[in-house]
Amino acid sequence: MKQSGLYIHVPYCRSKCIYCDFYSGGASCADWQQLTKALLKELHIRRRELKSSVATIYIGGGTPSLIPCDEFRHLVNGITLEFGGSIHISEFTIEVNPEDVTEDKCRVWRDCGVNRVSMGCQSFVDSELLAVKRRHNSKSSIDAYGVLREYFDNISIDLMYGLPGQSVESWRESVSVAMDMRPEHLSAYSLMFEEGTALSVLRDKGRLNFPNEDECLAMWRILSERLRKEGYCQYEISNYALPGKESVHNSRYWYGNPYLGLGPSAHSYDGIDIRRSNPNDLKRYLSFYCADSPTDAAVGNSVFYEEEHLSKEELAEEMLITRMRLAAGMDTTEYEGRFGILDKQRLINNARPFIDNGDLIYDGVLLKLSHKGIMVSDEIILALSM
Numbered sequence: 001m002k003q004s005g006l007y008i009h010v011p012y013c014r015s016k017c018i019y020c021d022f023y024s025g026g027a028s029c030a031d032w033q034q035l036t037k038a039l040l041k042e043l044h045i046r047r048r049e050l051k052s053s054v055a056t057i058y059i060g061g062g063t064p065s066l067i068p069c070d071e072f073r074h075l076v077n078g079i080t081l082e083f084g085g086s087i088h089i090s091e092f093t094i095e096v097n098p099e100d101v102t103e104d105k106c107r108v109w110r111d112c113g114v115n116r117v118s119m120g121c122q123s124f125v126d127s128e129l130l131a132v133k134r135r136h137n138s139k140s141s142i143d144a145y146g147v148l149r150e151y152f153d154n155i156s157i158d159l160m161y162g163l164p165g166q167s168v169e170s171w172r173e174s175v176s177v178a179m180d181m182r183p184e185h186l187s188a189y190s191l192m193f194e195e196g197t198a199l200s201v202l203r204d205k206g207r208l209n210f211p212n213e214d215e216c217l218a219m220w221r222i223l224s225e226r227l228r229k230e231g232y233c234q235y236e237i238s239n240y241a242l243p244g245k246e247s248v249h250n251s252r253y254w255y256g257n258p259y260l261g262l263g264p265s266a267h268s269y270d271g272i273d274i275r276r277s278n279p280n281d282l283k284r285y286l287s288f289y290c291a292d293s294p295t296d297a298a299v300g301n302s303v304f305y306e307e308e309h310l311s312k313e314e315l316a317e318e319m320l321i322t323r324m325r326l327a328a329g330m331d332t333t334e335y336e337g338r339f340g341i342l343d344k345q346r347l348i349n350n351a352r353p354f355i356d357n358g359d360l361i362y363d364g365v366l367l368k369l370s371h372k373g374i375m376v377s378d379e380i381i382l383a384l385s386m
């Protein structure tokens with residue numbers, strides 16, 4: 001049985017970045033004690049869904065670096081106790097924002113077992129950060145990185161391209177600053193216009209200027225070429241790592257390992273065919289899990305999550321979407337084992353035009369995107385899943 005991951009969603013942020021559609025509310029009214037109590041209660045009740053040992057923990061959000069030190073200790077102690085007082089975690093990641101990084105917090109995170117930190121820098125150009133309402137500037141990111149470096153030897157930073165006011169030259173500058181920092185891991189995402197975000201509203205009103213598609217492609221090329229020269233491997237379309245520093249937790253998502261997600265809006269997967277999703281409702285989440293009874297009886301047989309049984313077609317599509325984004329590509333023998341010879345033949349038939357034009361590489365077992373194919377990956381993955 002594949003090992004499991006534990007994800008914890010912290011649903012608070014100081015303020016909302018205009019592009020973000022992650023579930024989070026204002027931190028000024030955060031009740032950290034209640035949240036910790038609810039998360040530990042949810043873990044206690046749902047632990048039985050985990051059929052294998054937990055090997056990775058990822059605390060994301062929202063802004064987990066806002067958790068006060070005492071509550072963070074309480075949360076991690078509670079998780080450890082839930083697993084019988086000892087738990088062997090190979091990778092324990094916390095997402096942080098630069099403005100929250102202090103020596104005290106780093107010490108507590110490290111002492112609690114965190115061994116990987118992922119910091120959202122997004123850009124090293126102040127006007128670009130301001131345009132999307134990030135609360136930090138370039139200098140505070142660099143300073144925070146310096147503090148983190150004293151405590152952690154595995155740091156990931158996030159960058160974004162396609163930001164309002166960003167140019168190919170300003171992007172080159174951000175990539176250069178990132179390379180001077182030399183993080184073990186870098187994730188780079190293109191700005192997405194999610195429905196209902198302030199960003200989409202401003203775009204529709206024509207109030208912001210964005211780089212065009214060709215400029216975004218040029219930015220992607222600059223990043224990819226520079227990082228390759230610096231010794232990073234692009235092991236997933238949006239993720240680069242120095243050798244051996246690939247994200248274990250995220251890689252396990254992509255390979256279909258089971259994981260349990262705690263907190264409002266968190267998702268879980270049983271590693272076979274059941275996905276469970278917690279609703280985006282913090283108030284209801286807290287009242288559901290903070291009932292006074294210390295036993296499972298507090299929630300009786302009712303559950304907070306929504307459950308979905310994935311069909312064979314949905315599982316095949318999910319495998320395609322996640323595996324084709326990986327540098328390692330898709331093992332078509334494994335695909336055949338799960339979905340049958342006919343589905344595999346259809347996949348290879350759909351892939352044939354892209355193999356012939358050099359966008360895909362196929363050695364009889366592994367099917368993967370070529371460097372050229374990565375640039376049109378969405379189109380290819382869509383065609384493969386037809």
Ligand code: SF4
Pocket residue numbers: 012013014015016017020021022024061062063097120
């Ligand atoms: S800090 Fe992160 S989670 Fe919070 S609003 Fe900004 S991007 Fe979203």
